[in-house]
Amino acid sequence: SYVLTQPPSVSVAPGQTARITCGGNNIGSKSVHWYQQKPGQAPVLVVYDDSDRPSGIPERFSGSNSGNTATLTISRVEAGDEADYYCQVWDSSSDHPVFGGGTKVTVL
């Protein structure tokens, strides 16, 4: 089955840029989605189809996807961006979603 690998944690100072990676075999050929989950809350879609943002998501959130790595970039990080972030793709061979293990973003 398809596996997505994320770093367990990323730390970033306010105002700086956080980059969260999501690794998978030839992930560049798939559409990658990213979710933000704050403590005690449900996940929220922040980037879909590699680099599109749902309505209401700040432009500070952006995504890219190529080769074996997809990346969620959070620019000008704010304290409110502290959360867990999950990547997700659709495994077309088995017709089901696959989630990464999540990355905890800590704002220093």
Added chain:
Amino acid sequence: QITLKESGPTLVKPTQTLTLTCTFSGFSLSTSGVGVGWIRQPPGKALEWLALIYWDDVKRYSPSLKSRLTITKDTSKNQVVLTMTNIDPVDTATYYCAHRHYSYGGRFDSWGQGTLVTVSS
């Protein structure tokens, strides 16, 4: 506006069967391409996809849990029901239902608030 809400027992005894209901609004589960999925999250752990049902009643299950899961829909009531048999303490988790967008990429663009299920005798 799409909304989903999970309901069901908060405490279940080991070996029992868990039944969870997702009641939604803002979309129809008879619209081509649409699906509703169930995802769970044990305390302090990652998201784990469980099951999905499509508008045409096609069903998909997590391979590791397939033998224990059943997903059904009632389009007239705007509900999706998930049953999980032979419950174990390791099944303690927050269970979410989510709307699967019709596009090829298969994103979950709206989620319920989640319901915490504790398995304990």
